[in-house]
Amino acid sequence: MSDSTAPQAKQIPTERTHHGDTFVDHYEWLREKDSPEVLEHLHAENAYAEAVTAAQKPLRERVFEEIKHRTVETDLSVPSRRGDWWYFTRTIEGEQHPVYCRVAAGPAADVSPQETGAGENDGEHGSWTPPQVEAGVTLEGEQTFFDTNAEAAQHPFYQLGGLSLNAEGTLLAYSEDTSGDEHYTVRFRDLSTGENHPEQIGNVHGGPVLEPTGRRAYYMVADAAWRPYRLYMHTLGTPAEQDRLILEISDEQLWTGVGLSADKRELVIISGNSEYDESRLLDVTDPQAEPVLLIGAERRLLHSIDPIDVDGERLLLITHNQSGPNNALSVTTAAALTAQAADADPEVDSDPDQPLDLGKPVLPHEETVKLEGVSVTAAQIIVTARRNTVESVQLLSLDALRAARTGADPVRTSTLPGPDFEEELYTCAVIAAEYEAPLFRVAYESWLTPTRIYDIDHATAEPVLRRETPVHDVDLEAYRATRIWAPTGDTRADGSAIEVPVTVLHHRDVVADGTNPTLVYGYGSYEMSMDPSFGIPRLSLLDRGIVFAIAHIRGGGELGRGWYEDGKKLKKMNTFTDFIAATDHLILQGWADPARVAALGGSAGGLLMGAVANLAPEKYVAILAQVPFVDNLTTILDPELPLSALEWEEWGNPITDPEVYRYMKSYAPYENVRELAYPAIAAVTSLNDTRVLYVEPAKWVQVLREHQRGESPVVLKIEMDGGHGGASGRYETWKERAWDYAFIAHHLGADQKLGAGQDLSGSEPRR
Template sequence: MPTPPRPAQRPVVHRHHGDERTDEYAWLRERDNPATLAHLEAENAYTEQTLSHLEGLRGELFEEFRSRIQETDEDVPARDGAWEYYTRTVEGLQYPIFARQPLRSGKPGGAKEQVLLDCNQAAEGTEYFALGAFAVSAAGRLLAYSADTNGSEEFELRAKDLQTGELLPDVITPTGYGAAWSADEQYLFYTTLDAAHRPWKLWRHRLGTDPSEDVCVHTESDEAFYLGIGRTRSREWLVMGLHATESSEVRILRADDPEGDWRVVAGRRPGVEYSVDHHGDRFLIVTNDAGPDFRLAQAPVDDPGPDHWVDVIPHQQGVRIVSVDAFARHVVVSLREDGRTELDIIAADAFAGDPRDGAPLAAGSRRRLDFDEPIYTVDVGVNREFDTSTLRIDYASLTTPSSVIDIDLDTDSRELRKQQPVLNVDLGRYRSAREWATAADGTKIPISLVWRDDRPAGGPLLLYGYGSYEHSMDPWFSTLRLSLLDRGLAFAIAHVRGGGELGRAWYEHGKRLEKPNTFTDFVACADYLVETGWTSRDGLAIRGGSAGGLLIGAVLNLRPDLCAAAVAEVPFVDALTTILDPSLPLTVREWDEWGNPVEDPEVYAVMKSYAPFDNVAERDYPAIYATAGLNDPRVSYWEPAKWVARLRDRMTGGGPVVLKTELGAGHGGPSGRYDAWKDEAGVHAFVLDTVKAVNGVSAGAGVPAADTGSDAG
């Protein structure tokens, strides 16, 4: 076994609220220190050496992934005016190609295709490539797009003339995510970042002018708020969204009046969130001003303030209204109920009359889309046009590949436009179920599971979790995951508190002072799966990323005996130190999620009780695979680097503990699809090896091996 790297210990003492914490590896924050990069490179070398015996399995898994994926493929074209827009991929190329063709001109990629952006060409000479904005003007003559080439999430914004195919001289850098065109195509709106990597300024750029002449139309001085820019589907309004974790403000401007004054729909109020879409003579507003699970309201365009917000769908406890999508003749409401995603359709004639009127929806004007499977995920898909009677939705489950379905909103007839191709696999062999664990306080925690029909009882299992920011881990299909299922593993999702699966209360009871519920819920799910015979302690692996990586780190300190293997990707493991430092990116905004330990001793004490780095102890730990991104602006690379070093210092047995750092990428890991598949093959191989399920043989019984970055592949 190779010897792991040992970074120098240079203790720094942190003092807050009369308490002291010693950080022997604080110096790893010195990004420009040659010793820092040398240590990360040494960690990568150690990881490769330690896992070198898995090289063959990694290659085998990668080839399996490729054998199941249709590498040259295209999505379903989406109509917009005289064009159909789509993306396609080509075998051997890392990135998608964005294109369009005239309506009904044939198969995508044909002679009449116009390539809007070939990301493979745009990425030439770089190790990383990601889009931040991709906006076609309303008339379809111009494209604005931005690219990040190192994972820092800072983008260079470009404009392209789609009639000539030429890039315009307008180049703006650095910018944040998103961009929006004015109606006359003369102005482009975009955001820039402050020193803490927060989108805080909105700018107006006149095409053809020097960016130094751009006009700043808004500066968001409150460090808890992010700024974003978009445009309604009706294309009549530009929308500036200002969002904190628990408060929001929306400003609007007619798209045909780009130099006009932005109007505030409703001023920000603590604890009140809202979003806006446009529908004829009214705005539709989703807000929690009347209850935690939100309501749908309407208000007149000429006076949309909160005094005129009239119920369309009143607040109903336990039915979380998530968003609204307005079309000319229908309105689509996305919501969550009983742990599932749902879509409700409302006919536009139900909105007839003055939007100030408080008349309830007419009977029969609201209906729900029904699906056969007990657990699934359904979302509004790519719908570019406002005046249409066809709704495109995206549907998937743990056993059903991602599907694009068009629904005739007048007749309810459905057309499956495409299901994600999955090659060389019999999809009929996979099964899914929903189970419920019981937390220590009696709360029932849902678990979603998928496995192959010949999996031996009690075989290995990989348990995934997240549980923060009200982000729900809804069941999703993964082609890459099939390599685990075909080797006898089951895959499970623990829908722990802190997520949004069961409404806003589910989130509220897993944040701030109640954050420990997230971790104990996950432990309860793991114990349930062992106690009910789904798996064994030696066959259990656990996985999470970012805030889900914090979950993994906290769980390992709570119950180091819980599992045989743990995967913590870009894990937020030095949480207390980060949230105490307002100079770091995102910290001030994060106080709404975790609490403010700078000002509140109780928050400090709770965070200290679970922060993974602070609670590493002298005990045995399971095998751990951690990742980091050198350019990650969300979870700094030094958090997993310090955590891994301290684990090795203090653990009394178990392991190994390895760290893989992407030196040219950020939070999402490798950007190219082949690189991402290789990365996932490495994670799979680590899990399979640790739970003794390799080469098609799982613990306890033989299972023959079968013939989209991350498990969600």
């Protein structure tokens, strides 16, 4: 077989029967990852993809160089204070990974609680104003405590799972994945010597958590389905075989995560899914402590827990959906919750159908504001909320909490003060809120504003700009971002029309005249919002006259919990029809040439791409699906596969529910490929992906080619040393993005930049 001939996998019929329905799968054998025949086939797919896209290579190289040129390769982060150290990262030109550095600071006790970080002590390490770090200039006393490049040089793939430091900054616990399968190894480093301890812990899920003294580390282990379900405590200096099992969660539908409370006294343990959580606290100051159940899964309450001390009393802030889908905030105590826990006392009435007593209301439920969560500090509470798609921060005083505790009326989230920003569409997220600090730090960005780091004083709420990410040779005034609303044809219970928000990004020289090549991006699952974010690679498309449209479709969280619930389970089809409606509206409004529209999505957004390809292939000249979840029914029908059981809360359980089975089968991309003229399709995946297995797109492209009645190519590009996020390292990531964008631009007939001698309005799409 030549590289220019599409690889044809042999057919081995495998029957799957559920609810009286039998599906014959001819390519299930491609799941045998270690089979030499499978690996040979995957290499052949890569060779075919390379041959088919050979003409795009010069464009890929140009896009890669544009990304590389615009990115400040030797760069740094703003130092963040923890204890008596300032921590920051450096990236170095030519290196793939960041270097973690620190420099000593004056004792935090030297700083008055009223100090704002901007005053006569600016620049001194004893203040909360970060030291000025310059690229290529080493600070006096600067230490490199973890060089990711040196660690990664020993492996074809390298990814950090997490870093955790003790309070004194003398011990570092970190986890690393060297294959891309997200099985991590935990190691411990003495920062006074730079040497690793001999002990290590293998097969860990995610990163470790050190308690403040550094004597103990907590970590999660996953089961065969790659669900984190066991929490262990490791005592430094002892063999991993002696680690104490703290907790095991047997419910296969619960995913467990852990993190220290803001004051680092307790480990907050949340086991949950997209519809409900179970919460526990563990006292990390006591090595013999047992987790204390606060709210059990049987309550079916979606919630989070944040401990806080107020006037010497230990309280719990509960963000929960008991009062409504957009969440409310209540204040209570651990004792009040444990008294209601199902396993606390058999004599206690713990009827899960009765509402929990969650204490006093602090922030009530609001129909137009989604309360995302809170960050606790000793000065005040930082509230993260979303209104009209925009997520930002508001400030809740401890006095307001005290008033709520004594029975005062709750304060509406929408009335809380917060920092003001000029742009209409932006993202503002808390990235550092040290418990005793006089300020907290946020990252701000928009579609056309590179990330800015602000420190915000607790007393004044005034943002102090610490840094804006530099970008080389870009006139950001040359681009525009606007919001349009696409009608879906659906209505709400009150009769109002349901419209999909669509963000339109374009070069200022591009106007809505019906001639533009357009790329429509979407995701629409798991209540994940496609929030405004600045991306250098995207500029290469805008410079070629391509309109980049983000469809904020149902299944995401942009318009609150209801927006998500209207795009899951037996309403999942709304996600796909919303995307098509957004495409139609872009054409109607003149933003898109109907013959020059492409689509892009990844993971669950890859499922979106597969569904749209079957529903409306004629609307797109090219579709690019990244790590696509296109054989979703097969996966979710097998609870032994990674993460499958956890997916039942998102899609429904097709094993036990015939209605769910029939509904999922009606849109499952792999099972609905038909005799159609499909657009050019590229499926991009990784061999070691544990979230969406490579076999899904490998099977999908086979049936697409069998049923393709057009002349457009269908290719599979597979990273043989990568995971769900692709290859490791920033340069490899840029190459992958350049491949993706070159594929899109080529098929849109938009290879050349605006003003580079090509009349884009006359370009022909390439199928």
